[in-house]
Amino acid sequence: MSNTNNTSESQGSQQSSQSPQSSRKSQKPQKSQDSQESRRPRPMEVLREARAQLAELTGMTAETVSSFERTEEGWSLEVEVLELERVPDTMSLMGSYQVELDSEGQLTGYRRVRRYERGRADSRGGR
Template identity: 80%
Template sequence: MSNTNNTPESQDTQQSSQASQKTQESRKSNNSQKVQGTQGSRRPRPMEVLREARAQLAELTGMTAESVSSFEQTEGGWALEVEVLELERVPDTMSLMASYQVELDDEGQLTGYRRVRRYERGRADTRGGR
């Protein structure tokens, strides 16, 4: 039989090995939590959706998105109506504006848009007022 000594040096080595193993396990756990969080488990917040929709529409059309006049969450994502400056004129009240219906998926990525009306900035809306 062999006689093994439990010296302070061997104890330090064992403790160091155990601490290293715990650190690796902790890192794996944190990394898996980060991956789960980035896999779309969280729906974007409404303000994130609004900002992203305006930015995406402006990038696609090259026109300035001025405001969002309608916003709702749907089964498949989000639906918005965005007011866009289509043609800037002087005086400003003669500028041409347009309303665009914008659809986004659950993650807030633009899936489609279409212009639903065009009007001069200074004109009152005649919809439903007849």
């Protein structure tokens, strides 16, 4: 039983000795988080995060960003997504998604604007 008491006492002393260190450690990230929250995300950070968020929400691979612009509310992107993989690859079905993000780069909404085969030319602006 004395071993159990020693163990719990030593754990208590370890916890109390770790508390100041862990509180110091937790204070440092808070300061850096505050500075990160106050700065705007850079365009490449927004692009990467948008692709990752869309892939997580849809379960589909976000392949490319075909348009990207800053708006009054945040960001607007058009992302090309692999919806259905086929063989040969040129027959795979792609989707073009309009993605809206807030000023911090968090996805606020998305919608598919068109669906097409990877190997097909765009008929919207073509002759």
